[in-house]
């Protein structure tokens with residue numbers, strides 16, 4: 001595809017703007033902003049990736065991943081503002097997910113150790129892990145807020161903080177991971193996953209595209225479960241003080 | 252007269268505030284050891300908050316609490332909470348059966364509650380053993396309160412804090428629980444502090460009483476003072492409550 005044909009695609013941006021004007025939806029401004037931002041951001045990423053892929057130095061790959069983790073942390077931390085030290089807990093979680101997924105991929109030579117593989121897959125893992133962290137933190141703080149009485153009941157009978165929060169922790173881990181697991185059951189039936197579609201459009205063999213997509217799906221399963229379990233077990237102790245009292249949590 | 256009592260729980264200038272709101276103000280006084288103390292006062296006086304302090308679910312903003320002569324923070328929180336048992340006003344249950352709730356204090360310690368012990372506890376609070384397999388969702392308010400008391404007793408606490416545990420009970424059940432409390436006190440020498448809105452109960456069951464209003468202890472002493480209070484606010488409270 002050339003830049004000329006791509007600019008023809010801007011017609012698709014005009015349609016919502018015209019509709020918005022006609023029906024007074026007031027979406028024009030946001031549509032324009034979204035369009036401009038996506039053009040600029042993706043072009044920058046494209047050029048950066050081109051540079052990183054061509055440079056021999058691993059340091060750029062690591063830098064890219066660090067950047068992704070930084071952005072993901074920045075995005076997710078607002079949801080866990082009431083959990084002390086949430087920033088580094090998120091960083092640890094993302095790094096762990098990255099190490100475990102890339103460790104297996106590279107360790108077993110499933111994918112070649114080249115930036116072209118490492119960076120997009122890392123992006124998907126960290127991105128997914130970020131979404132999951134937000135889901136998990138939302139759920140966890142809401143559960144604690146709603147079940148404060150039960151938590152304090154267990155404490156009052158001589159339970160440890162871990163015992164007191166166990167049900168809420170498990171419920172939040174389950175609730176945040178179930179959508180991912182469920183959606184994998186119907187995948188391919190209704191909607192072709194984005195990455196696979198992209199590969200097929202770009203001319204890849206559909207079976208090979210499927211193989212890659214399956215790999216990503218399996219990796220996602222690991223990343224969602226690892227993310228919520230790790231984040232959960234890192235977070236719960238900071239909800240209590242040394243005297244084993246439940247601190248206030250704002251959902 | 253006071254000198255003949257030993258304190259199970261002693262408060263020295265205890266304050267508790269939540270942010271800028273002062274909830275308990277300069278509480279000084281004691282709950283006598285081995286006796287039943289009743290604690291009365293209007294809604295919002297801070298009675299439940301005082302209990303939460305004794306069970307160490309919260310800590311005072313200032314002042315000191317002693318449990319049988321030792322500062323409260325000298326104890327391991329888990330041991331303290333097992334020994335200073337609290338039956339919550341809300342009779343909160345964990346999801347599942349009555350048996351699961353009854354066994355909870357032991358489950359937390361990694362042991363089990365035997366069928367016989369469970370049955371005996373149920374009899375103590377006036378519930379048939381058929382209830383053991385019932386889901387707590389299906390219990391009435393009064394039945395939950397009974398299960399809640401039984402569950403608190405499982406730890407065999409030396410001090411028992413009961414927060415309005417008879418508020419949803421009919422007269423007969425109330426009498427059953429009153430008898431149970433007196434029996435526990437006599438048999439095991441358990442110190443019992445009982446928050447109640449029922450002034451007759453406060454005088455007849457309590458040997459000692461506290462009146463709290465607006466975060467302060469207004470009057471305390473042998474419970475007969477409730478029949479003849481000196482303080483005007485206590486008089487008002489009692490008059491209002493008896494209507």
Ligand SMILES: Nc1ncnc2c1ncn2[C@@H]1O[C@H](COP(=O)(O)OP(=O)(O)OP(=O)(O)O)[C@@H](O)[C@H]1O
Pocket residue numbers: 269274292293294295296297298299300301340
């Ligand atoms: N966690 C909390 N945060 C802020 N304020 C609280 C909290 N718990 C209680 N309060 C406030 O503290 C005051 C005392 O409450 P408390 O529950 O101790 O009263 P009480 O004497 O037990 O009343 P009742 O007879 O209605 O049970 C009330 O004004 C209440 O609104």
Ligand SMILES: [Mg+2]
Pocket residue numbers: 298299300340414
């Ligand atoms: Mg109360």
